[in-house]
Amino acid sequence: MEITDERLNIEYYFDSANDQTLAYKSDCFVLAIEVLTEQASKSYLAFLQSMEIPYIICGTENLDLNQALTKLKKHFGITAISLAGGAIINGAFLKAHLVDEISLVVSPYVSGDQNIKSAFDTLGIFVDDKFTIKTTKPLGDGGVHLLYVKD
Structure with a gap:
């Protein structure tokens, strides 16, 4: 985190x-x-x-x-955090309903590696939190930065 x-x-x-x-x-x-x-x-x-x-x-x-x-x-005195971990720590915060925003950068690269986890791994626990897109920003390398906020 x-x-x-x-x-x-x-x-x-x-x-x-x-x-x-x-x-x-x-x-x-x-x-x-x-x-x-x-x-x-x-x-x-x-x-x-x-x-x-x-x-x-x-x-x-x-x-x-x-x-x-x-x-x-x-x-x-810490009042805000930004998770920069992997899928498991992201999933732990999601399961605890502690995610208020999702800032996601999508890169134009595909490896096909099935061992790479997605952004959130809740270890089999279903989480029904909903987010709405707030901003989109094209990046210089062809990627896009997406910012979602919790509904």
Whole structure:
């Protein structure tokens, strides 16, 4: 997940590979905020504290995305996020009904690779959220940027 905080010119990134790490960068340095479940070991929490890396606990066994966003807003002032992950993290936010807009860039390239996931993978869970096109913008390489908003 990429979170943009325009007030501070900081970009935040969620590591969807392990569903727990949120890092951010500002100008020349990179800091990290760990988003963890209660399953995080005491030794790992001690390591984070020794490195002065802030963390928040969001969920018992599975990451609670609603709680994570609430705590990110409360403790870090983050009010908007932009997901820049893959289909599974996008699908997790969709299943939690946390997607308000879809910004989609379609590139004029087809690989035919059946192993590449679509934009959202909800792991078999049906989600009936509806979106309406807001803007379309042709791109210089022949692609198009489509922006949809949730109905």
